[in-house]
Amino acid sequence: MSKRRLVSAELLWVGVLAVSACSRPAPSSKPELLGDMTAVVSVKELMESMIDPGSDYVFDAVGTEVTVNGVRGVAPKTDEDWAKVRIGAVTLAEGIYLLKVPRPLTPPGDVNVSAGPNPPELSPTEIKAKIDTDPVLWNAKIEALRNVALEILDIVKRKDADELFAANGDLDQACEGCHLEYWYPGEKERRERRRVAAVGQSNKK
DSSP states (O other): OOHHHHHHHHHHHHHHHHHHHHHSOOOOOSOOSOOOOOOOSOHHHHIIIIIHHHHHHHHTTSEEEEETTEEEEEOOOSHHHHHHHHHHHHHHHHHGGGGGSOOOSSOTTOOOSOOSSSOSSOOHHHHHHHHHHOHHHHHHHHHHHHHHHHHHHHHHHHTOHHHHHHHHHHHHHHHHHHHHHHTOHHHHHHHHHHHHHHHHHHHHO
16 A cells, blocks of 8 residues: 555544544533432331321321311311322332332341230331242332322312222221331231121121
């Protein structure tokens, strides 16, 4: 190859590299907004400080109230009332997913009411063993509560107090279903024994 052609080839290659560099997107100087989440509190603290207070916005919105003048029905009536229900539903729908983030079950030193014979609650070690044995069930309990929260968000759009009353029952069932599985399963067994006994008594009549 002649010297002139060699120089031309080199210039052409330099030009290709320059065009390639110009067409390549510049690296972003903005920091990544998403990444690994680090838990701040335990499951028990998350429930006490976020999930449970959020559910109160829903539970307290409908029902009955006993006053000196008798029993009266309670239901959201104003936009402000419904806004509170929405706050509760959003808190539940978003907050319950935080249980998917690895975190301790209780604060350090807190073993629930799990000491002594026939304790009413499971210890954190026992709860973790149940979750580790069947993580699919743990996620199913999370999804069950989230689905109710999404249902309530939809009800808020229609401002239907009757539907909200029915959804309150669904919410109570979702919460209690998880508690009976992981917190005080002994109560679940006692309820089942009472149910079986009641069915037996009914069949004798």
